[in-house]
Amino acid sequence: MLKKINEHKMFFSFVSDFLFLHLKDHEHKSNNTVVAYRQGLNSFREFTKEVYGKGVDKLTFELVTPDMVREYLKWLIEKKGSTITTRNHRLTAIKQYLQYCSDRDISLAPQYIKISKIKHVTVRSNKRNWMTRDAIRVILEQPPKTKIGIRDRFFMIFLYGTGARVSEALNVRLKDLEIATKDPFVRLLGKGNKPRCVPLLDITVENLDYYLSVYHPNGSPGDYLFYTVIKGTKDSMSVANAERFIKKYGEAARRACSQVPENVYPHLFRHSYGAHLYRMGFSLPVIAKLLGHESLETTEIYAHTDAEMINEAFRKVEESLQSQNSLKLKEKKWKLADEETLAKLYGLK
Known part of the structure; x- marks a missing residue:
């Protein structure tokens, strides 16, 4: 039986290890990817501080619930004016971080599972996301x-x-x-x-x-x-x-x-x-390779980029028919520091 989440375990206590040991050294992620995850987690910190009054030294894992995360995602859109794409990136940062935390502390697994069920919002590509x-x-x-x-x-x-x-x-x-x-x-x-x-x-x-x-x-x-x-x-x-x-x-x-x-x-x-x-006339696999896409799904947006292309395809079909897509000590010491200093110490800045 899984033990109860440690009530005094600070939510951001694994951030530094997650960013630099896990993403950078183990997963070999680029600097830009590491920065993006750090920005995402820092954004969540700003939310909990502003809305709940819980800074780095006050926010425990137990306080971070699926409802809080959903409220944060709503805050991003309505208060910060973020795009759906940014909202999805921020959610990914939280999910990936919690997955890492649950690997480090098995008692956090149920919490990760619950939050991992929060869905991303489908981003519909613009009708014209390219130039003539x-x-x-x-x-x-x-x-x-x-x-x-x-x-x-x-x-x-x-x-x-x-x-x-x-x-x-x-x-x-x-x-x-x-x-x-x-x-x-x-x-x-x-x-x-x-x-x-x-x-x-x-x-x-x-x-x-x-x-x-x-x-x-x-x-x-x-x-x-x-x-x-x-x-x-x-x-x-x-x-x-x-x-x-x-x-x-x-x-x-x-x-x-x-x-x-x-x-x-x-x-x-x-x-x-x-x-x-x-x-x-280039095939999608070739375009994916040239653009460095890991998945063909990303490249498929070019298969339906404008009305002209779609109409042309329909015309061809019609013609065809006609003829035939571990930081406890540090936590205790840092409680006297201000929020910005704490954020830096935890790797959020």
């Missing part, structure tokens, strides 16, 4: 003919020409490029630190050569392909910087072309790459 070729062309015409403009334009060409996630593109170093071969390609490091090779289109290679002559005339293999220089220090470009200029060019392009979406962001180039490959 005309929209992309107009966006690429927006950067000025300056050094910064050359960088910005090529960055967008690279995203569209490789289908890379923005984080993958920003992590590319010169040594990851193989362009002096018959079939040029780039090595990308995807989710879970899984590498993949993506062929480079002729137009991408042509623009890459020019970009390298401007930004890497004497580049070292270890240099980041895309970088910024702040106070004399060269480092990889930030995601926020990429999002900022892409949004700016998108807004400018929309004034010239109604096909440009109201909100243009880096991942939209990735979706466009996948959608256009599908329309060109």
